[in-house]
Amino acid sequence: MNWLPLLHRSNDVKFIIFGGGQVAHRKVQTLIKFTEAITVVSPELDSRLQALVSKGRIQHIQSLAQQEHVLVGYRIVAATDNAKVNQQIASWAKALSCPVSIADDPSHSDFIFPAIIDRNPVMIAISSASESPALTRYLRNQLDAALSSRIPQLAQFTASLRRSIRSRFDDSKKRQQLWRTLMSSAMPNLVLAGKEDQAQAICDDVIAGKGHNGEVFLVGAGPGDPELLTLKAVRLIQQADVVFYDRLVSPAILEYCNSKAEMHYVGKAKSDHAVPQTEINQLLADHAKMGKTVLRLKGGDPFIFGRGGEEIELLADQQVPFQVVPGITAASGCSSYAGIPLTHRDYAQSVRFVTGHLKDGSANLPWSELIHPQQTLVIYMGLTGISHISQELMAHGMSSDTPIALIEKGTLPEQKVYTSTLADISDVIANNSISAPTLTIVGDVVRLHKKLSWYS
Structure with a gap:
């Protein structure tokens, strides 16, 4: 490592910047947050630097670079658009033992400018040793977005x-x-x-020295693509001591978990519950009472057919602290990745979410309420009963040629979309090996799939 990162008290540091263009402005932008002892030497200034001069934020010497402008006790920044001039400025600075930074020449510089994330009083500086400023900016933006504003x-x-x-x-x-x-x-x-x-x-x-409760975070992991996680979800996933996760949480999302976290699979498939729901509820409370940070990670959104309400009811009854972090629900994520807008002025003015797998194992839906023109119907967990569901919809008045889409493994690289009509969807299922998780969308908006499909 050729660069030693140090923090200097800013009111003890003074700068002279040579140059009046874009590069000089970037240096001033960084420095002006920390010090007002900034002098810019240049025959002309761009409009942004001139505005700072007008406001009294920086000083300006209207001149070409001269040796007399380099003063002992100052840090020098050579940021003109002429490499030879910058080298000359650097030689003047070194002759007076003034630390110098030369634009685009870190190998001859005494200091360089990092990218900074400012959460005063917390400050994070990021540098690629001037090898890749674009990478530095990228990393700063990524970290800045991930850090809480609080x-x-x-x-x-x-x-x-x-x-x-x-x-x-x-x-x-x-x-x-x-x-x-x-x-x-x-x-x-x-x-x-x-x-x-x-x-x-x-x-x-x-x-x-008393015992203390930890906290439970009920977090929606979204439909599968890890980039659809919220920033808060990522932060909590990384911090959790104990993680209880469902079958629909993708392996890529689990990679964000702390390597030292206890991992507990509590997923459910039809007629196959790894851990009964009542036990899951109590496990969350028990681990929090040990003082641990507990993450309950659920596919999609925990409050949309995710039993999230059941889980936090017990936490509330036992006075265990909890927070709920919503996730992108499957209806929104899968429809977007399939190019099927849930609403569209020409096709549907409302959308309804239903589950095809109810608590008693049946699919006894309020059929007559689901038959509405210009409404999109989204069916969660309905793959095994889709033939029965389509027959019931038609029996209660929905047209047999109503478009229907099955979105298998939506938002993941393995995503497949099957489109048909209510009358023919049983044949599609019979002729293809379609597995869960699969979301069903019924309505005229399905006609837009081929035109708007963008993800493959």
């Missing part, structure tokens, strides 16, 4: 907590043990969720 609140909370712990405990080993417990508890996530009072209660219990 990081400053968490920083303030832990800073106050640190002062309290230091005033109460002289033993450094005891303090370290407390911090390990606190940072692995529900405290950080409660602060990030804006629940400082609950977070403080956990801190008080930990400091007093």
